[in-house]
Amino acid sequence: MTQVNQSRTAAVAPGRLPVLGHVLQLWRRPIAFLESLRTYGDVVRLDVATWPVHVLTSPELIQTVLVGDAKNFGRGRIFEKLRPLFGNGLVTSDGEFHRKQRRLVQPAFHRSQIPAYADMMARRADAMSASWTAGEEISVVAEMRRFAMSSVAEMIFSGDLGQPAVAEVQRSLPTVLEGMLARTVMPRALDRLPIPLNRRFDAACARLRRIIDEVIAQYGSEKQNRDDLLSLLMSSVDPETGETMSDEQVRDEAIAIMFAGTETSATVLSWIFHELGRHPEVEKRLHAEVDDVVGTRPVTYADIAGLTYTDSVFREALRLHSPLLFTRRALVPVNLGGVSIPAGSELGYSPYALHRDPALFHEPTTFDPDRWNSDSADRPRPHRFIPFGAGQHKCIGDNFAAAEIVIALASVASRWRLVHAPRTTVREVPAGIPQPDALAMIPLARH
Ligand code: HEM
Numbered sequence: 001m002t003q004v005n006q007s008r009t010a011a012v013a014p015g016r017l018p019v020l021g022h023v024l025q026l027w028r029r030p031i032a033f034l035e036s037l038r039t040y041g042d043v044v045r046l047d048v049a050t051w052p053v054h055v056l057t058s059p060e061l062i063q064t065v066l067v068g069d070a071k072n073f074g075r076g077r078i079f080e081k082l083r084p085l086f087g088n089g090l091v092t093s094d095g096e097f098h099r100k101q102r103r104l105v106q107p108a109f110h111r112s113q114i115p116a117y118a119d120m121m122a123r124r125a126d127a128m129s130a131s132w133t134a135g136e137e138i139s140v141v142a143e144m145r146r147f148a149m150s151s152v153a154e155m156i157f158s159g160d161l162g163q164p165a166v167a168e169v170q171r172s173l174p175t176v177l178e179g180m181l182a183r184t185v186m187p188r189a190l191d192r193l194p195i196p197l198n199r200r201f202d203a204a205c206a207r208l209r210r211i212i213d214e215v216i217a218q219y220g221s222e223k224q225n226r227d228d229l230l231s232l233l234m235s236s237v238d239p240e241t242g243e244t245m246s247d248e249q250v251r252d253e254a255i256a257i258m259f260a261g262t263e264t265s266a267t268v269l270s271w272i273f274h275e276l277g278r279h280p281e282v283e284k285r286l287h288a289e290v291d292d293v294v295g296t297r298p299v300t301y302a303d304i305a306g307l308t309y310t311d312s313v314f315r316e317a318l319r320l321h322s323p324l325l326f327t328r329r330a331l332v333p334v335n336l337g338g339v340s341i342p343a344g345s346e347l348g349y350s351p352y353a354l355h356r357d358p359a360l361f362h363e364p365t366t367f368d369p370d371r372w373n374s375d376s377a378d379r380p381r382p383h384r385f386i387p388f389g390a391g392q393h394k395c396i397g398d399n400f401a402a403a404e405i406v407i408a409l410a411s412v413a414s415r416w417r418l419v420h421a422p423r424t425t426v427r428e429v430p431a432g433i434p435q436p437d438a439l440a441m442i443p444l445a446r447h
Contacts (some may be wrong), residue, residue, distance in 0.1 A: 021047025089256025
């Protein structure tokens with residue numbers, strides 16, 4: 001598929017301006033703009049100022065790049081722009097180094113480890129919903145962010161030693177997210193300008209690194225196995241080289257996992273409560289299932305197998321609310337769908353846009369958990385549903401996220417109905433996964 005045998009060039013998205021390229025569309029309406037690209041072809045070029053990106057809109061070409069011919073592609077620019085924060089952690093590393101690190105980190109995320117995390121997730125979810133008062137408005141986005149942060153943090157640092165790092169992540173999260181989003185669309189030349197956005201972002205990254213370095217130094221001096229991810233990273237030995245990770249590498253992995261695992265799960269959970277609030281018939285069925293399987297006791301890992309409708313609600317929300325854009329870079333000249341792409345070119349794929357393509361999903365913008373029934377003709381096919389990506393960079397936290405979200409959802413639903421606060425209008429705003437601008441809801445006691 002990737003031999004260079006034709007010389008067609010990619011369709012160019014309309015509205016390109018000299019020098020600015022498509023920056024205005026990306027800045028003003030990035031979500032609608034990325035979604036519109038599928039109407040122009042399977043490979044569509046857009047220019048972020050003078051930086052061209054070939055966005056792939058067909059599931060087959062995306063599979064070719066992520067899986068089939070993955071060896072011909074590196075990570076690309078979005079990931080390079082994230083290096084000031086993630087250093088050389090899994091989210092930004094590539095090639096042989098990435099493969100080695102992935103082997104070392106993988107055991108902590110293996111399916112067999114998830115039951116061990118489930119109790120902690122259920123305890124955290126229970127504490128969250130126990131802190132709400134019937135009739136008193138909550139910010140669902142803030143609550144889910146805190147919950148997801150605390151779950152990931154407890155996996156990384158099991159005891160009190162990690163508390164300063166957790167507090168710092170919570171403090172710097174909005175600044176870091178704002179900086180990451182701006183930097184991914186900003187021309188490279190602006191990264192080093194001493195504008196307030198860059199200063200805030202660089203200072204937050206530096207603080208976070210310093211605090212995590214201190215936690216690692218304390219772990220190192222105590223030399224006890226705390227049975228958490230940080231202990232695992234500090235003690236793991238590469239079977240091929242016999243090497244252990246440097247303290248800086250441990251820090252980069254911890255930061256990468258904390259950030260990759262917080263906003264993603266929190267955003268999907270927030271959308272789930274929004275969708276349930278808008279679809280009372282779905283909410284009723286979910287509540288009936290949770291009453292049947294869980295009742296009013298705490299949720300356990302064993303409950304997940306019985307929560308099939310709850311799982312469909314999660315998958316359907318994830319389909320509609322998936323990551324917006326990831327990049328890859330062609331390491332050699334390639335031909336994708338008849339389009340010649342020179343070595344060094346940037347490619348992009350959007351799970352969000354793919355999951356809303358009417359050629360792939362019946363009534364794609366309708367929230368319909370029943371499309372996930374095992375006998376549904378409309379059940380999404382694997383290549384068309386890629387919220388966690390695919391191939392060597394596929395999300396390492398996919399099983400963790402699925403358990404965390406289903407447990408939190410069942411735990412909240414066993415106690416509360418969440419209804420939208422009066423006069424709430426929810427707007428979708430750009431982010432790694434587009435998120436609700438604000439989501440004020442009111443818990444009503446169910447029992
Ligand atoms: C619903 C929640 C989540 C979604 C939708 C999601 C989505 C993704 C996607 C699409 C990728 C691949 C990006 C690419 O193609 O380069 C990815 C990578 C990654 N995710 Fe997730 N993620 C979620 C939750 C988590 C959680 C909970 C963790 C950790 C606790 C996590 C850790 C990571 C890491 C470390 C990578 C980089 C993997 C590598 O390149 O080897 N994610 N995620």
